[in-house]
Amino acid sequence: MSFVRRSSRMNDSQRGAWNRHAADYIVDVPAGELSTSLAEGAAVDWAEEFGREAELIVEIGSGAGDSLVPMAAGRPDANVVAFEVFEPAVASTLGRLGRDGVTNVRLVVADGAQALGQLFDDATVGELWTFFADPWHKARHHKRRLVSRSFGDVVAAKLRPAGLWRLATDWEDYALWMREQLDDHPALENVHGGWSPRLAERPVTKYEARGIAQGRQVFDLTYRRRP
Numbered sequence: 001m002s003f004v005r006r007s008s009r010m011n012d013s014q015r016g017a018w019n020r021h022a023a024d025y026i027v028d029v030p031a032g033e034l035s036t037s038l039a040e041g042a043a044v045d046w047a048e049e050f051g052r053e054a055e056l057i058v059e060i061g062s063g064a065g066d067s068l069v070p071m072a073a074g075r076p077d078a079n080v081v082a083f084e085v086f087e088p089a090v091a092s093t094l095g096r097l098g099r100d101g102v103t104n105v106r107l108v109v110a111d112g113a114q115a116l117g118q119l120f121d122d123a124t125v126g127e128l129w130t131f132f133a134d135p136w137h138k139a140r141h142h143k144r145r146l147v148s149r150s151f152g153d154v155v156a157a158k159l160r161p162a163g164l165w166r167l168a169t170d171w172e173d174y175a176l177w178m179r180e181q182l183d184d185h186p187a188l189e190n191v192h193g194g195w196s197p198r199l200a201e202r203p204v205t206k207y208e209a210r211g212i213a214q215g216r217q218v219f220d221l222t223y224r225r226r227p
């Protein structure tokens with residue numbers, strides 16, 4: 001049973017949602033030394049967690065679930081695994097999942113970058129979603145950014161052939177950096193040869209709306225795992 005490590009940061013509605021729904025949606029994975037890292041050797045049998053075999057979709061940095069919940073609801077035939085480190089946001093996601101009766105989602109409170117490499121077999125992920133996931137958009141933080149050439153190697157290994165990595169950001173320099181890191185990756189193909197049209201199923205989240213209100217443009221990218 002999941003417990004809340006920093007419950008004081010949750011408001012009453014988030015705490016209520018956690019108590020009602022955590023057991024249904026949260027997959028407890030043994031933690032490592034940092035509360036958001038995974039213990040060495042931690043593993044998950046996803047088919048068992050979902051009670052079925054299905055196409056796996058992974059989201060890293062699902063926040064309050066503003067894209068996750070409607071997008072998973074629109075893909076009922078897929079098993080959707082979301083990683084988010086901020087527990088109050090996970091609690092809000094639980095509330096939405098419960099309200100909307102969406103059952104094909106599991107949440108893990110852990111660093112999704114490490115988890116992708118550790119908790120999924122190679123060539124088993126159908127899609128990876130990273131939407132506005134990164135707090136490290138500034139150029140001086142490039143070493144801490146989620147998207148990098150080496151993370152591209154991990155994604156390429158985990159995607160099945162023709163599997164898709166969908167990204168979005170509202171920071172132009174970070175978007176350009178993503179292209180620099182990934183466009184010539186030997187195992188990934190930029191599906192649109194440049195920026196992607198906005199993914200129709202991706203709702204405008206509060207983060208995206210804030211970026212737009214502050215005058216920033218949104219950049220979508222899609223990469224496909226080469227066969």
Ligand SMILES: C[S@@+](CC[C@H](N)C(=O)[O-])C[C@H]1O[C@@H](n2cnc3c(N)ncnc32)[C@H](O)[C@@H]1O
Nearest residue numbers: 061062063083084085086111112113131133205
């Ligand atoms: C700006 S919010 C965007 C949330 C959501 N994708 C949206 O568009 O509404 C970014 C979220 O990603 C989470 N995050 C960033 N890196 C992460 C990682 N490596 N693993 C899990 N969560 C991460 C942060 O905690 C934060 O809640």
